[in-house]
Amino acid sequence: MSRLAVPKTYKLYIGGAFPRSESGRTYEVASSKGAFLANAAKASRKDARDAVVAARAAVGGWSGATAYNRGQVLYRIAELLEGRREQFVAEIVDAEGVSAGKATAQVDAAIDRWVWYAGWADKYAQVSGNANPVSGPYFNISVPEPTGVVAIVAPQDSSLLGLVSVVAPALVAGNTVVVVASERLPLSAISLSEVLATSDVPKGVVNVLTGSPAEIAPWLASHADVNGLDLTGAGDLDWVDLQVAAAETLKRVLAPQDVDQSLGRITAFTETKTVWHTKGLI
Amino acid sequence: MTFLDYAPAPESQSVLNLRNEYGLFIGGEFRAGSGTPFASINPATEKHIATIAHANEADVDAAVAAARKAYEKTWSRLSGSDRGKYLFRIARLVQERARELAVAESLDNGKPIKESRDVDVPLVAAWFFYYAGWADKLDHVGLGAAPAPLGVAAQVIPWNFPLLMLAWKIAPALAAGNTVVLKPAETTSLTALLFAEIVQQADLPPGVVNIVTGAGDSGKPLVGHPDADIVAFTGSTPVGRAIARQTAGTRKRVILELGGKAANIVFDDAPIDQAIEGIVNGIFFNQGHVCCAGSRLLVQESVHDEVVDRLKARLSTLRLGDPLDKNTDIGAINSASQLERIRTLSDVGEAEGAERWTAPCEIPANGFWFAPTIFTNVSTSHRIAREEIFGPVLSVLTFRTPAEAIAKANNTPYGLSAGIWTDKGSRILAVADQLRAGVIWANTFNRFDPSSPFGGYKESGYGREGGRHGIAAYLRTSTSTNGATK
Numbered sequence: 001m002s003r004l005a006v007p008k009t010y011k012l013y014i015g016g017a018f019p020r021s022e023s024g025r026t027y028e029v030a031s032s033k034g035a036f037l038a039n040a041a042k043a044s045r046k047d048a049r050d051a052v053v054a055a056r057a058a059v060g061g062w063s064g065a066t067a068y069n070r071g072q073v074l075y076r077i078a079e080l081l082e083g084r085r086e087q088f089v090a091e092i093v094d095a096e097g098v099s100a101g102k103a104t105a106q107v108d109a110a111i112d113r114w115v116w117y118a119g120w121a122d123k124y125a126q127v128s129g130n131a132n133p134v135s136g137p138y139f140n141i142s143v144p145e146p147t148g149v150v151a152i153v154a155p156q157d158s159s160l161l162g163l164v165s166v167v168a169p170a171l172v173a174g175n176t177v178v179v180v181a182s183e184r185l186p187l188s189a190i191s192l193s194e195v196l197a198t199s200d201v202p203k204g205v206v207n208v209l210t211g212s213p214a215e216i217a218p219w220l221a222s223h224a225d226v227n228g229l230d231l232t233g234a235g236d237l238d239w240v241d242l243q244v245a246a247a248e249t250l251k252r253v254l255a256p257q258d259v260d261q262s263l264g265r266i267t268a269f270t271e272t273k274t275v276w277h278t279k280g281l282i
Numbered sequence: 283m284t285f286l287d288y289a290p291a292p293e294s295q296s297v298l299n300l301r302n303e304y305g306l307f308i309g310g311e312f313r314a315g316s317g318t319p320f321a322s323i324n325p326a327t328e329k330h331i332a333t334i335a336h337a338n339e340a341d342v343d344a345a346v347a348a349a350r351k352a353y354e355k356t357w358s359r360l361s362g363s364d365r366g367k368y369l370f371r372i373a374r375l376v377q378e379r380a381r382e383l384a385v386a387e388s389l390d391n392g393k394p395i396k397e398s399r400d401v402d403v404p405l406v407a408a409w410f411f412y413y414a415g416w417a418d419k420l421d422h423v424g425l426g427a428a429p430a431p432l433g434v435a436a437q438v439i440p441w442n443f444p445l446l447m448l449a450w451k452i453a454p455a456l457a458a459g460n461t462v463v464l465k466p467a468e469t470t471s472l473t474a475l476l477f478a479e480i481v482q483q484a485d486l487p488p489g490v491v492n493i494v495t496g497a498g499d500s501g502k503p504l505v506g507h508p509d510a511d512i513v514a515f516t517g518s519t520p521v522g523r524a525i526a527r528q529t530a531g532t533r534k535r536v537i538l539e540l541g542g543k544a545a546n547i548v549f550d551d552a553p554i555d556q557a558i559e560g561i562v563n564g565i566f567f568n569q570g571h572v573c574c575a576g577s578r579l580l581v582q583e584s585v586h587d588e589v590v591d592r593l594k595a596r597l598s599t600l601r602l603g604d605p606l607d608k609n610t611d612i613g614a615i616n617s618a619s620q621l622e623r624i625r626t627l628s629d630v631g632e633a634e635g636a637e638r639w640t641a642p643c644e645i646p647a648n649g650f651w652f653a654p655t656i657f658t659n660v661s662t663s664h665r666i667a668r669e670e671i672f673g674p675v676l677s678v679l680t681f682r683t684p685a686e687a688i689a690k691a692n693n694t695p696y697g698l699s700a701g702i703w704t705d706k707g708s709r710i711l712a713v714a715d716q717l718r719a720g721v722i723w724a725n726t727f728n729r730f731d732p733s734s735p736f737g738g739y740k741e742s743g744y745g746r747e748g749g750r751h752g753i754a755a756y757l758r759t760s761t762s763t764n765g766a767t768k
Binding site (some may be wrong): 039118127128132133134135136138142147193227239243244246247248249250252253255264271272273274275276277278 | 517695719721723729731746762
């Protein structure tokens with residue numbers, strides 16, 4: 001006699017908790033062949049604003065953690081993901097309709113991406129900052145710091161790798177994140193949230209919204225407490241309008257682009273602080 | 283005559299050889315503009331200096347076309363070392379003509395000659411000298427091997443440091459291999475046009491540097507020009523916001539250096555003599571027309587009265603008057619409209635309950651002047667504590683603990699600069715870590731250097747000028763396109 005499966009309820013991930021959308025809305029997620037997979041939460045404006053509040057509250061702790069500590073936490077995400085490879089492979093096979101081999105390649109690449117970015121946490125400041133030989137009795141040094149809260153529209157054509165490719169680099173410097181997952185492929189994003197929730201990532205550092213990016217992104221783009229906007233996955237939206245909305249508070253904006261791992265993705269959401277220390281007063 | 287009075291010691295204007303009219307500088311030559319020419323006046327006397335051409339959209343088109351042609355045909359094909367040599371030439375020409383440039387700057391802008399002579403112009407030469415050396419070392423800016431220039435740079439600069447802002451914009455752009463079209467501010471075009479003569483003397487290939495003069499209606503088509511690859515703007519936050527909107531979706535690189543409302547934090551153990559001088563320098567340098575001016579003084583409560591008393595005593599010795607006089611500390615406000623803004627906000631400060639003190643000094647009959655002013659009893663909600671006044675007006679607030687100082691310092695949408703005065707080294711480091719500002723001066727203020735990156739957090743803009751960061755801003759990796767992160 002076969003066992004009856006226990007399906008998972010997919011919810012949002014905000015402030016370390018898994019709430020349903022406050023709007024009570026869900027939408028049907030289907031496999032590539034059209035079969036019912038789950039009802040995902042359809043996040044609202046209020047959910048987006050709650051996520052920003054959670055992300056803002058987490059900035060101090062995450063950006064204040066040592067770079068070594070942040071690197072270890074990001075590496076631990078890779079460790080836990082490795083342990084749940086098969087779950088993600090199965091989820092991707094169902095959702096994307098790809099072969100197990102292709103799904104495995106995506107999961108492995110996502111794990112390796114966490115490892116790559118984890119290693120940058122205590123190095124990027126050495127590469128993108130420097131001492132400056134000013135003319136005068138000053139010790140002058142430029143160091144990068146996180147921008148703050150970064151809102152992200154994740155790539156829409158990828159369950160896991162696209163999401164990891166945009167979230168991981170924003171976290172390296174100490175930013176906190178509100179990410180809108182792929183509308184069509186949201187389930188791995190919530191499963192990844194379960195990994196994040198159990199891998200020493202402080203609550204609120206990553207907040208995951210599922211639903212309609214076209215509906216949610218404008219609220220994030222215009223939110224005055226969001227400092228950066230990554231539109232990597234917004235190519236099919238009216239992303240120029242989002243960039244225009246972001247101009248109101250002069251947010252740092254990344255236009256739609258590829259997701260290759262790069263140092264530039266880390267420094268895109270950093271600020272350079274230059275401090276002049278007077279040497280003369282002895 | 284008391285011991286503080288000095289006989290007039292005006293710098294001679296005979297070093298100047300100004301023309302009556304200046305055209306636009308496009309493709310290596312001066313030519314008439316298509317708009318209605320306008321007058322540049324001396325803000326200290328309201329007297330006419332010269333008539334300046336007004337660029338319309340067609341002129342801007344022509345300038346961008348000249349820059350594009352120079353980029354394709356000559357500048358991008360030159361070796362880095364040759365580009366560098368041109369920039370070294372410019373640095374030397376600026377030094378040779380330093381006095382002339384300083385006098386022209388003070389005449390046109392109203393700033394004291396001691397500042398234009400000892401700060402602005404020397405820094406202009408230093409900026410070109412610094413970036414000249416980068417031109418053949420681009421592999422080392424941190425973007426991998428053989429980074430590429432972006433193309434044509436559209437640059438718009440403000441009136442507070444006319445020639446210095448020109449240098450901040452043009453030197454790194456050219457060193458990286460870009461060509462430029464630069465628009466100076468409407469009220470301060472003069473030194474940019476003298477710089478065009480220097481470009482001719484340096485025999486720079488035609489079109490590498492183009493200068494279009496005019497007001498916002500000349501700047502807007504430049505910023506929005508479809509053939510500009512990078513927009514670099516220094517000016518107000520509202521205009522910066524408009525530029526961010528205008529360039530959205532274009533994939534242009536954008537560098538914005540905007541307004542500020544810097545906190546200058548004085549702890550009770552500060553070296554008090556230096557702190558007083560630093561506070562004065564922080565807000566009264568260049569009549570307070572400084573985006574990074576220390577316009578909010580945060581004083582620890584226990585030393586508030588002493589600091590304010592000593593500030594008032596010090597300000598009473600400042601000499602306001604003829605910008606060309608070598609003894610002048612406070613020059614003229616750059617324009618009637620800026621003077622109006624300073625007056626309006628100061629009146630609001632009084633109306634909202636802050637206590638106003640004005641340095642006793644004689645205001646000349648003609649020109650635009652505003653005496654050094656201090657507001658005490660200012661609270662964080664007052665407009666004079668929130669809005670950029672861009673004038674010689676200091677708002678004094680108090681704090682009790684370092685945490686309160688940090689919270690108040692960061693309580694602004696701006697984030698350009700900040701100052702920390704204390705004898706305790708570990709406190710400097712801890713407070714500097716917590717301040718959300720791009721440039722922080724510890725036991726000093728308003729220091730600038732071409733090797734030191736400058737630029738803001740939050741609504742003070744994005745991008746950095748100066749240093750390695752400043753040259754990287756005008757380059758992309760060999761494989762990326764403009765909008766990409768790499």
